[in-house]
Amino acid sequence: MSESNSSTKQLEEARCWLSTAQRILVLTGAGLSTGSGIPDFRGPQGIWTRDPDAEKLSDIHYYVSDENIRRKAWLSRRDSPVWQACPGLGHEVLARFEQSGRLDTLVTQNIDGLHQLAGSSRERVIEIHGTIREVVCLVCSYRVPMQDVLKRLAAGEEDPKCPDCGGILKSATVSFGQSLIAQDLARAEQAARDCDLMLAVGSMLSVYPVAGLVPIAKESGARIVIVNGEPTAMDGIADAVLLGDLDEVLPGVLDGTHIND
Numbered sequence: 001m002s003e004s005n006s007s008t009k010q011l012e013e014a015r016c017w018l019s020t021a022q023r024i025l026v027l028t029g030a031g032l033s034t035g036s037g038i039p040d041f042r043g044p045q046g047i048w049t050r051d052p053d054a055e056k057l058s059d060i061h062y063y064v065s066d067e068n069i070r071r072k073a074w075l076s077r078r079d080s081p082v083w084q085a086c087p088g089l090g091h092e093v094l095a096r097f098e099q100s101g102r103l104d105t106l107v108t109q110n111i112d113g114l115h116q117l118a119g120s121s122r123e124r125v126i127e128i129h130g131t132i133r134e135v136v137c138l139v140c141s142y143r144v145p146m147q148d149v150l151k152r153l154a155a156g157e158e159d160p161k162c163p164d165c166g167g168i169l170k171s172a173t174v175s176f177g178q179s180l181i182a183q184d185l186a187r188a189e190q191a192a193r194d195c196d197l198m199l200a201v202g203s204m205l206s207v208y209p210v211a212g213l214v215p216i217a218k219e220s221g222a223r224i225v226i227v228n229g230e231p232t233a234m235d236g237i238a239d240a241v242l243l244g245d246l247d248e249v250l251p252g253v254l255d256g257t258h259i260n261d
């Protein structure tokens with residue numbers, strides 16, 4: 001079979017499985033938001049691909065021990081493209097698909113909040129790597145919207161501290177070296193065990209423990225459909241791998257599948 005025949009067959013199969021699956025788990029990664037102007041980390045145009053030093057800003061050990069890294073991290077939060085970004089076609093298609101009633105859970109590795117802005121319901125979205133839209137204290141339970149702390153930055157502070165306890169402040173994201181929120185991970189793993197189809201989009205599926213949701217779903221009997229612009233670490237256990245730009249492939253896979261309920 002030619003390559004294009006094989007990809008057409010995989011697309012048709014994936015659409016068919018998505019039409020009939022009753023309990024779908026969607027896993028999204030940074031690739032879903034590149035079309036909204038937020039670069040990924042490891043893709044061909046990714047932030048770390050172009051500047052390997054940028055990885056230090058996402059490492060908790062550098063963050064707590066080096067004031068310069070914290071200053072840079074605050075500037076990068078202030079200048080983040082997230083504040084101007086609007087949900088893209090992929091976010092919208094997924095929010096629409098939820099109306100089919102068969103999307104059980106949406107686990108996102110993204111920290112940009114665009115799924116909720118597109119209309120995905122908060123109860124179904126698990127932000128497994130946290131959110132850039134809030135700030136937490138690394139010592140006490142202080143938690144406020146990011147914009148409150150960015151105002152302090154605009155007023156001249158370079159490394160704002162917790163007003164309650166003087167502790168280090170950080171975006172409410174999970175950096176390398178930090179543990180995921182146990183409750184979120186447990187919920188995501190349960191969703192992987194319970195789903196009959198897992199759709200993974202825009203992720204290289206190389207960051208654990210999130211990537212481990214794919215084998216959990218597979219071993220529990222679910223079909224695995226992967227959509228990404230390049231091969232992923234989990235292609236070997238997938239039932240269908242659809243290569244291409246998400247904004248083009250995702251509507252073709254999902255739109256209309258809820259009509260066949």
Ligand code: NAD
Nearest residue numbers: 029030031033040041042043110111112202204229245246
């Ligand atoms: P990744 O950077 O490892 O992989 C992204 C994948 O998406 C790559 O394979 C890339 O080729 C693909 N991709 C990019 N744009 C695409 C497009 N338009 N169509 C199809 N494929 C496309 O991302 P990851 O696996 O999600 O992990 C990186 C970590 O970085 C995540 O845990 C996340 O927390 C964080 N992150 C989040 C954001 C965000 O919130 N938008 C952005 C960058 C990084």
